[in-house]
Amino acid sequence: MIMTSVAGNIKVLVDQIPTNIKIIAVSKFKPAEMLLEAYNLGLKRFGENYVQELVDKHQELPKDIEWHFIGHLQSNKVKYIAPFVHMIHSVDSFKLLVEINKQAKKNERIIDCLIQIYIAEEDSKSGIEETEFFEMLNNGSINDLTNIRICGLMGMSTFTENLEQIRKEFKLLKTISDKARSFEHKNIELKEISMGMSGDWQIAIEEGSTMIRIGSAIFGNRN
């Protein structure tokens, strides 16, 4: 049997990844046909980084796809994805949460969110610091945002060959998630940890990841 590379890649991954781990197929810059191929092979969760690209692909592709937004999100663009987005992994401010709540309400929806925590040792990665996250929780005003649900945390490790460094960062995210458990509330239930990409998903799962975001290991390198 001849398999395309996407089919082969998915088979290799699915054979290795425990079934309780959610695979988010990160499809930025890849054409809709490639996503459809992955969809037809059983992947139903896709992650995109750019609002316009997500809106276009949502229009074009099957309606039972779960769309995950994983890129930096500007408040003024939330309205475009609020009607359909399944989860926003990259929430990095209270202001953004307030806007997501407002747009969710307009669409009579509850939108699932993850708070992106800065765990890397480089300046380029986004997210909020651990202290800022706990200030946000202590403040209590998230509890008034009835049209969002905080489902957990997201983090990205440093881009490095040093696997112990990566492991340390993933451990940190898991520790923060455990510490934050005492703040659970009607709309805060910290059950997901979105960490691990093509190069480090094995370590991420060992350290407690529940969602891995896999791009190039499924769709090949991006230009």
Ligand SMILES: *Cc1c(COP(=O)(O)O)cnc(C)c1O
């Ligand atoms: C692009 C991207 C990924 C996927 O990266 P790969 O290394 O191709 O698996 C995962 N998470 C985020 C936030 C991304 O921007």
